Amino acid sequence: MLKSYLRIAIRNLQKQKGFAFINLAGLAVGIACFSLLILYVTNERSFDRFHRNAPNIYRLYTEWAPIFGEREPTQYTDFAGATNQPIGEAMKQDIPDVDATAQLELPWGVSLMRAENRVIRVEVGFAEGGLFTIFDFPLKYGSRTAVLRGANDVVLTESRANQLFGRDDVVGKTVDIQLGITYYTFTVSGVAYDPPDNSTIRFDVLASFGFLKGKRGDAFDIGNNWHPTVVQTYVLLKPGSKLAGKPDVLDGFMRKYSPLSSMGDLTKTWKKSEMPVTLKLQPLLSIHTDSWFHGYSFTDYETIDPASTWILLGIAGGILLIACINFTTLAIGRSVARAKEVGLRKVVGAEKRQIIFQFLMEAIMLSAISAVFGLLLADLALPWFNQLAGRNLHFSFGEDYLQLAVIAGVALVAGILAGSYPALVLAHFNPVEVLKSKIRLGGSNLFTKSLVTFQFALSMALIGCTIIILQQTSFMIHKSPGFDKENVVVIDAGQLDPGKMFPLFRQALANRPEIAGVTSAAAGMGAGKDLLGYSDKGISAAINVIDTGYVRVMGMHLLAGSMPGQSPIGDSIKPLLINETAMRSFGWNLGNAVGKTFKPFQGGTGLVAGVVQNFNFRPLGEAVRAQFFITSTDNGFVNFYVRIRPGDPSRSLALIESTWKALAPGVPLNYSFLDEDVNAYYRSEKNWSRIVAWAGGISVFLACLGLLGLAALTAVNRTKEIGIRKVLGASEAGVVLLVAKGFIQLVGVAFVIATPVAWMVMHRWLADYAERVSINWVIFVVVGLVTLALAMVAIGHQAIRAAMTSPVKALRTE
Numbered sequence: 001m002l003k004s005y006l007r008i009a010i011r012n013l014q015k016q017k018g019f020a021f022i023n024l025a026g027l028a029v030g031i032a033c034f035s036l037l038i039l040y041v042t043n044e045r046s047f048d049r050f051h052r053n054a055p056n057i058y059r060l061y062t063e064w065a066p067i068f069g070e071r072e073p074t075q076y077t078d079f080a081g082a083t084n085q086p087i088g089e090a091m092k093q094d095i096p097d098v099d100a101t102a103q104l105e106l107p108w109g110v111s112l113m114r115a116e117n118r119v120i121r122v123e124v125g126f127a128e129g130g131l132f133t134i135f136d137f138p139l140k141y142g143s144r145t146a147v148l149r150g151a152n153d154v155v156l157t158e159s160r161a162n163q164l165f166g167r168d169d170v171v172g173k174t175v176d177i178q179l180g181i182t183y184y185t186f187t188v189s190g191v192a193y194d195p196p197d198n199s200t201i202r203f204d205v206l207a208s209f210g211f212l213k214g215k216r217g218d219a220f221d222i223g224n225n226w227h228p229t230v231v232q233t234y235v236l237l238k239p240g241s242k243l244a245g246k247p248d249v250l251d252g253f254m255r256k257y258s259p260l261s262s263m264g265d266l267t268k269t270w271k272k273s274e275m276p277v278t279l280k281l282q283p284l285l286s287i288h289t290d291s292w293f294h295g296y297s298f299t300d301y302e303t304i305d306p307a308s309t310w311i312l313l314g315i316a317g318g319i320l321l322i323a324c325i326n327f328t329t330l331a332i333g334r335s336v337a338r339a340k341e342v343g344l345r346k347v348v349g350a351e352k353r354q355i356i357f358q359f360l361m362e363a364i365m366l367s368a369i370s371a372v373f374g375l376l377l378a379d380l381a382l383p384w385f386n387q388l389a390g391r392n393l394h395f396s397f398g399e400d401y402l403q404l405a406v407i408a409g410v411a412l413v414a415g416i417l418a419g420s421y422p423a424l425v426l427a428h429f430n431p432v433e434v435l436k437s438k439i440r441l442g443g444s445n446l447f448t449k450s451l452v453t454f455q456f457a458l459s460m461a462l463i464g465c466t467i468i469i470l471q472q473t474s475f476m477i478h479k480s481p482g483f484d485k486e487n488v489v490v491i492d493a494g495q496l497d498p499g500k501m502f503p504l505f506r507q508a509l510a511n512r513p514e515i516a517g518v519t520s521a522a523a524g525m526g527a528g529k530d531l532l533g534y535s536d537k538g539i540s541a542a543i544n545v546i547d548t549g550y551v552r553v554m555g556m557h558l559l560a561g562s563m564p565g566q567s568p569i570g571d572s573i574k575p576l577l578i579n580e581t582a583m584r585s586f587g588w589n590l591g592n593a594v595g596k597t598f599k600p601f602q603g604g605t606g607l608v609a610g611v612v613q614n615f616n617f618r619p620l621g622e623a624v625r626a627q628f629f630i631t632s633t634d635n636g637f638v639n640f641y642v643r644i645r646p647g648d649p650s651r652s653l654a655l656i657e658s659t660w661k662a663l664a665p666g667v668p669l670n671y672s673f674l675d676e677d678v679n680a681y682y683r684s685e686k687n688w689s690r691i692v693a694w695a696g697g698i699s700v701f702l703a704c705l706g707l708l709g710l711a712a713l714t715a716v717n718r719t720k721e722i723g724i725r726k727v728l729g730a731s732e733a734g735v736v737l738l739v740a741k742g743f744i745q746l747v748g749v750a751f752v753i754a755t756p757v758a759w760m761v762m763h764r765w766l767a768d769y770a771e772r773v774s775i776n777w778v779i780f781v782v783v784g785l786v787t788l789a790l791a792m793v794a795i796g797h798q799a800i801r802a803a804m805t806s807p808v809k810a811l812r813t814e
Contacts, residue, residue: 023330024370026705030323031374033698035407036385037316039378039393040691041309047198047288051136053236056099058244058281060087060233061293088233090257095249097241102130103209104201104232109494109638110670112178113205115164121670122160122204124177126212129153132190134236135201141171142190151210154186157194160204177207181497184211197392200287200301235281244281254279307765308688311465315695318458320410322702325455327367356420364415371411388694390687449746456750456787457757459696459703464758464783466689466696471773472766473689475620476682479771482615482624484555487516487649488674489656490524491640495667498638502547505640508659514652516643517553521546524639525617526677541582541626542617548631551577551612553643561594561610564631573597574630575609582626583611619681623770641674704790740792747791751784 048054088101107123114120129148132139132155139147140158147155154175161168164175168191176183186207195202237243243250254277282290289306379395386393493501498520506518522545523529550556551563564575583593596608606628614624644652653671660669759775766772 020366022705023327023366024373026326026330026702027323027367027370028373028377029698029705030320030326030702031371031407031410032377032381033695034316034320034323034410035375035378035395036381037312037319037691037695038406039395040385040389040391041312041316043198043391043393044288044304044309048200048284050196050198051284053134053136054284056237056239056241057134057284058235058237059284059287060091060235061280061282063278063280064276086233087257088235091235091253094253094256095243097237097243098235099238100130100134100236102128102134102234104128104131104234105209105212106232107204109492112183112495112667113160113164113175114183115173115175118164120160120163121668122177124179124205124207125203126209127155127203127206128209131206131234132192134234137195137199137201138193140191140193141169147190148206148208148210150187150189151208152184152186153189153208153211155190155192155206156188157192157204159194161188161191177205178495181495186211200284234284244283247278250279250281302684304684304688305768307768308684311765312688312691312695315462315692315699318462319695319699319702322455322458322699324413325451326702326705327363327370329451360416360420363420364412367411367415371407375407388687388690390683449742452743453746453750453753455703456747456791457753459699460750460754460780460783460787461758461761462692462696462699463787464754464780465762466692467779467783468758468762468766468773468775469689469692472769473682473685475771475773476685476769477679479620481617481620481678482556482613484643485675485678487644487646488554489642489644489649489653490526490672490674490677491642491656491660492638492670493520493640494638495670496664498640501663502637502640504663505659508663509642509655512655514645514655516645517549518643519547519549519553519641520637521550521639521641522637524677526672526674527680527683529639529677541628543628543630545630545637547637550629550641553641555643556615557613559611559613560590561608564609573605573607575607576631577610577612577629578608579612579624579627580614581624582628585626620771621769700787700790703787704793743791744788747784747788751780751787755780755784 048057051057086101086103088098088103092098092101105126107125109123110121111124112119113122113124127148129145131137132144132147139155142155147153154177156164156170156175158168161170165173170188170191173188175186175188177186178184192203258277282293287293287301288303289309291303291305293303375395382393382395502520509515509518548563548565551558558577559580561577564577578593583589586593586596586598588596590611593608593611597605598608599605612627612629616622616624617627618625642652642656656671657669660667758780762775766775
């Protein structure tokens with residue numbers, strides 16, 4: 001019986017090769033797109049799940065109530081309290097739920113590491129040995145309980161060990177690492193496998209946290225500047241602990257180790273019963289998707305907006321649904337030609353269940369073939385998709401059976417949906433009426449029209465949303481952040497004493513026609529960099545120590561006052577610049593802000609010398625925070641900024657490199673372009689907006705592909721009608737309009753449904769951005785017209801072909 005059904009199915013596919021190909025191709029493309037998008041979303045949602053203790057690992061952070069005119073609380077990942085005891089150790093001692101703790105300092109800039117006559121650039125972090133017992137970062141060489149226990153221990157990744165030594169079995173070897181301007185010798189106590197791509201914590205080199213604690217305060221000073229640090233504390237809670245949901249316990253801990261009496265002037269602005277700072281626990285499994293976390297961190301982990309993953313999940317489901325609708329509508333249409341076959345089979349004794357089973361089996365077989373081709377297509381497209389998404393994804397069906405089970409389930413459901421409707425309808429036909437050709441099934445029934453309308457509404461909504469997402473991404477990339485980010489070369493001088501290097505470097509480039517200006521600052525701008533976080537005396541702001549030429553070279557705008565001169569770090573009164581946000585927070589205006597004083601420093605007074613126009617040193621999705629700018633007698637900081645003349649940068653870069661080599665022989669030049677650094681904030685938005693654009697285009701393609709097949713079936717089903725109309729004098733244009741009119745109406749209804757849905761979704765999505773584009777109704781009109789044009793192209797060929805058919809031939813086919 002099965003062999004007979006299979007033979008009949010193959011014969012029918014051979015008779016309708018074109019429709020079969022459209023059916024196969026449409027569902028295969030849909031499954032391929034669905035597989036790639038689900039793979040991407042699954043990867044984003046899988047961060048850190050490879051750690052066995054992941055559900056019980058948390059990162060500590062403190063949240064200060066909004067102060068200094070801020071609209072949102074300020075978060076910090078490092079906190080010491082009023083005690084010299086590390087917060088992790090104190091929590092383990094005082095709170096029974098805490099099983100283990102480990103501190104980690106993220107890298108700040110790039111350092112040089114040398115061994116065996118080789119020198120490489122690395123990012124050096126510091127960690128306690130407990131990091132390798134809390135987290136499951138596997139060691140290739142070394143013991144998890146022994147690494148980073150000595151003050152001069154270091155752990156290298158496998159790739160860095162091979163890069164430096166040419167092999168990875170290097171436990172016991174020594175390396176020299178430059179921190180600040182001094183080389184220190186470390187002993188390799190372990191070699192770790194490279195952290196997986198879906199790890200929040202990533203590292204090149206981890207040195208012992210004990211070394212950092214022993215040296216902090218003097219060894220990392222760069223000139224008269226300081227070495228910025230961001231310490232993160234991770235705690236492992238005991239299984240079943242509810243500590244994260246017990247704010248009273250954490251509040252009691254804070255009151256013990258950081259009582260309100262230790263917060264100075266804050267006692268004047270907060271009631272004694274309140275704490276302006278709250279200790280919180282951030283789950284490890286949420287860090288990658290906690291896009292709300294905007295602490296004043298010098299650097300933090302890359303995060304994604306969880307809304308973007310839900311949007312991609314919706315798009316993946318939408319594309320698959322469009323492909324399944326195509327599959328179903330074409331299966332319904334193809335069943336028209338088999339009505340007489342079903343009638344004859346029922347006459348000779350076939351039962352309803354046999355007919356239903358045959359149609360279902362054929363549909364499931366076709367969907368299974370589509371699934372196989374879809375997976376092959378997805379695998380072939382994966383390298384291109386990785387480049388598009390900025391990820392290194394791979395299918396692992398041999399290891400992850402869930403992926404394969406999902407695709408198999410999709411194929412099965414698609415086959416059942418596609419085969420059930422025509423099977424149930426045909427199985428209940430009266431064979432006499434079928435053989436008399438009184439029964440019609442195909443593209444003109446309400447169910448099929450509803451499916452086509454729905455898929456076009458979904459496609460238009462996707463395209464409309466895609467255009468708005470691309471507009472917002474382009475807006476963030478191209479909008480001026482408040483300073484001139486173009487034609488600025490950023491040089492990392494962290495391997496030198498910039499206080500000595502900067503004056504020489506600036507003098508060497510002075511008066512050169514290729515160079516428009518040179519300046520320096522303690523903090524950088526762009527992704528992975530940040531202005532320095534500052535909070536004291538009830539004031540919270542971002543702070544930067546700058547060279548006196550900084551505002552001019554960076555293209556910023558002074559709205560009042562003037563650039564302050566250099567002031568010694570020890571001076572009790574410090575002239576400084578503030579931005580508009582800080583000015584308004586104090587209740588001042590441009591007419592009275594200059595000359596005002598306040599006390600932002602321990603034992604010092606700030607004197608406002610000028611007000612600088614607000615600029616975005618963080619992504620445009622965030623509101624501009626209060627900022628202070630201080631000048632210093634230190635004539636150089638680790639970030640050198642060289643503004644070059646517009647045009648071909650090659651000559652300017654060659655000049656900068658030759659100057660650097662002459663002044664710092666043996667230290668390779670490490671530079672980037674400021675506009676690229678700033679735009680890197682939007683790397684994830686760019687990646688996923690490209691994915692959305694690609695997916696939206698695929699959805700329209702699939703909708704038109706289904707419409708092409710459905711139009712062809714409609715023309716076939718109406719062959720006799722068209723022949724009669726032509727005999728009675730209908731023009732070819734009239735016949736084309738007859739075939740196309742129904743589909744044009746469906747596209748119109750789809751437009752009416754899609755427009756408000758897309759507007760509401762995008763209005764909600766844009767609300768999360770401090771600066772955003774407006775939604776223009778013209779977008780949806782253009783989308784509707786373009787979709788209509790594509791639909792007309794899809795059905796036009798079939799309509800014209802039907803109109804050109806000889807009426808005699810048309811009537812003979814009946």
